[in-house]
Amino acid sequence: MADALPDPATQAEFYADVPLKRFLAWVVDAVLVALLVLLALPFTAFLALFFLPVVWLVLSFLYRWLTLAGGSATWGMRLLAIELRGGDGRRVDAGVALLHTLIYTLAMGTFVLQLLSVVLVLISPRRQNLPDHILGTAVVNRPAAGW
Numbered sequence: 001m002a003d004a005l006p007d008p009a010t011q012a013e014f015y016a017d018v019p020l021k022r023f024l025a026w027v028v029d030a031v032l033v034a035l036l037v038l039l040a041l042p043f044t045a046f047l048a049l050f051f052l053p054v055v056w057l058v059l060s061f062l063y064r065w066l067t068l069a070g071g072s073a074t075w076g077m078r079l080l081a082i083e084l085r086g087g088d089g090r091r092v093d094a095g096v097a098l099l100h101t102l103i104y105t106l107a108m109g110t111f112v113l114q115l116l117s118v119v120l121v122l123i124s125p126r127r128q129n130l131p132d133h134i135l136g137t138a139v140v141n142r143p144a145a146g147w
Helices: 020-043 046-071 075-079 092-106 111-123 130-137
Strands: 082-083 140-141
Touching: 020 046, 020 075, 020 082, 020 111, 020 140, 046 092, 075 082, 092 130, 111 130, 130 140
Parallel strands: none
Antiparallel strands: 082 140
8 A cells, every 4th residue: 555645745734733733632622521521420320420530531432433433533633624544645434543542542541652652743754643653644734625
């Protein structure tokens, strides 16, 4: 499979400000997941408070996986006009979204892996984090009409 992601040397506009946009999208997504957790609490008769980290993890995982699978971007990413693309340049499918979310979740649970992921975003030409490097994906600025 040939690499069809935009070349950062000749199409730098696809990667311009992506680290900042990724961070801001992450903040938006974290707030949205917090709201989902708060909305879920009454439906569990507030029993979820006893295992809140598990509820948070499950809702966060489902939110990320389903939004990536449904449009190649979480709602935070859509707000900031960025999206996840596969190595073939296309939007990701549900399988790639699941794997990306799984690796992301594991990295978030380990300080060293999360630090590595952040450093990779800052130094790699395509601004790829750890899951992106493993899967060959990249977050790009949403193209107006494709590439």
